[in-house]
Amino acid sequence: MxxxxxxxxxxxxxxxxxxxxxxPIEIDHHLxxxxxxxYHVQSSPSDPQHAYLSISTxxxxxxxxxxxxxxxxxxxxxxxxxxxxxxxxxxxxxxYQLTLRLNLSKIPRGxxxxxxxxxxxxxxxxxxxxxxxxxLWTVNSEDxxxxxxxxxxxxxxxxxxxxxxxxxxxxxxxxxxxFKEHSDVxxxxxxxxxxxxxxxxxxxxxxxxCCWAPIPPPELRGEPFEDLSTNGGFVTFDIYPRHIExxxxxxxxxxxxNFYAYVKYHVKCTKGFxxxxxxxxxxxxxxxxxGPNIGEDEQTEKVQGNARCSCVGKSVRLPKFKMLKRKYGDxxxxxxxxxxxxKIHGFRRFRQxxxxxxxxxxxxxxxxxx
Numbered sequence: 001m002x003x004x005x006x007x008x009x010x011x012x013x014x015x016x017x018x019x020x021x022x023x024p025i026e027i028d029h030h031l032x033x034x035x036x037x038x039y040h041v042q043s044s045p046s047d048p049q050h051a052y053l054s055i056s057t058x059x060x061x062x063x064x065x066x067x068x069x070x071x072x073x074x075x076x077x078x079x080x081x082x083x084x085x086x087x088x089x090x091x092x093x094x095x096y097q098l099t100l101r102l103n104l105s106k107i108p109r110g111x112x113x114x115x116x117x118x119x120x121x122x123x124x125x126x127x128x129x130x131x132x133x134x135x136l137w138t139v140n141s142e143d144x145x146x147x148x149x150x151x152x153x154x155x156x157x158x159x160x161x162x163x164x165x166x167x168x169x170x171x172x173x174x175x176x177x178x179f180k181e182h183s184d185v186x187x188x189x190x191x192x193x194x195x196x197x198x199x200x201x202x203x204x205x206x207x208x209x210c211c212w213a214p215i216p217p218p219e220l221r222g223e224p225f226e227d228l229s230t231n232g233g234f235v236t237f238d239i240y241p242r243h244i245e246x247x248x249x250x251x252x253x254x255x256x257x258n259f260y261a262y263v264k265y266h267v268k269c270t271k272g273f274x275x276x277x278x279x280x281x282x283x284x285x286x287x288x289x290x291g292p293n294i295g296e297d298e299q300t301e302k303v304q305g306n307a308r309c310s311c312v313g314k315s316v317r318l319p320k321f322k323m324l325k326r327k328y329g330d331x332x333x334x335x336x337x338x339x340x341x342x343k344i345h346g347f348r349r350f351r352q353x354x355x356x357x358x359x360x361x362x363x364x365x366x367x368x369x370x
Contacts, residue, residue: 006254006281009122011039015051015117020126024048036157043290049105054087054096057124060131060154070097070127077130077170078240081119096196128156132253135164136171136244153227160260161227171239173256174217177232185265188232196233208252209238235259284300295330 010031018027024045031039038052070078075088078098084106089099102120107113119122135152149166151174165172177183177192199210214233216223243252 007118007123008039009121009126011041011053012118012121014041014118015102016114019113019117027051033124034157038096040093049103051104052093052099053102053120053123055127056095056101056122056155059097059157060128060135060156071131071134073134074130078123079127081123081126082116085116086120093129097124118169127236128257129250129253132257133165133249134252138286151315153223156257157260162256162259163223165218171244172217172219173237174220175235175237175241175259176216176228176230177235179232179267183271184267185231185338191263191266191270192233192235192317197247206242206315207267208240211236220300221283265303351363 008031010033014027014029014031018025018041025043026045027041027043029041031041033039036058038056042054043051078088080299081220085103087101087103089101091251092099100120100123107116132154135154151163151165153161153163155161161176161180163172165174177188179188189212196210196212198204201205212233212235216234217229217236220228220234237256239252239279242248
């Protein structure tokens with residue numbers, strides 16, 4: 001699978017270590033990237049000026065290119081990385097598609113050395129790009145079916161295949177989208193729909209048009225069912241001649257190779273951002289709920305600690321609920337005082353004379369029952 005950076009970070013690190021060594025060192029190192037790309041770097045003190053780099057990478061097409069190895073065009077593109085430093089060894093080492101002999105003595109000194117080594121580290125990206133460019137150029141009209149060419153299936157990862165279909169006025173690139181988790185499907189579907197809306201706006205009229213659909217496009221009729229079974233729909237890019245002219249060709253090809261990686265990167269970042277926001281929100285809610293209790297406990301501990309001290313004259317800071325209780329007690333005592341009997345001189349005599357309740361006697365007698 002292609003990555004965002006053309007240069008391999010691990011391969012670049014080893015080549016820099018080999019180039020900057022004070023004395024000749026022996027290296028026999030195997031590197032694996034993305035589970036399907038393998039590098040083998042060899043260097044011997046007996047030949048300090050040369051190092052050997054072998055690479056094994058999956059080919060995009062499962063057709064004739066697989067049986068004959070790398071094409072002549074791919075070989076020329078690899079040579080063009082650095083004509084003075086890079087030399088192709090024929091035949092390649094067993095188990096690898098390509099073996100390069102690097103002349104370390106011809107790498108320029110200073111800042112240019114970093115540039116040359118970085119370009120050598122892009123050998124795998126160069127091979128993939130050259131294969132896709134050659135396929136776009138070599139498609140002829142003899143393989144047409146109902147006015148368009150048959151779809152070319154490109155595989156650079158077992159679960160990440162896409163199709164290139166050449167039509168009379170454009171080239172269509174179709175990406176079946178597959179995801180392992182249901183949450184990834186939801187995020188990717190929303191992202192692809194937004195991408196379609198943005199791509200169709202006037203602001204981005206110069207970029208290749210993009211469309212998303214939950215079902216396969218008509219151009220893929222007749223393809224195997226297992227290749228069209230997806231849970232994330234299908235994304236189609238329409239590439240016109242203006243998108244593959246001059247220097248735009250290399251940029252367009254590299255964008256197509258990295259589309260799967262870009263979508264997965266967006267899904268991963270979105271999930272991480274959502275989880276961080278949820279975690280932060282949860283922490284703020286917990287602090288809000290536990291804040292008053294923590295404050296009251298701290299104030300209670302202060303009161304208890306000060307009560308044990310023998311110091312006199314220091315003010316004790318009471319908790320809020322105790323202060324409210326004290327104020328409520330003062331208020332209730334004032335209310336009780338207002339309810340006390342008002343004393344008026346001579347009112348007792350007036351009440352005994354005029355406000356006494358008369359006694360009534362009944363002619364009927366009552367007998368207590370045992």
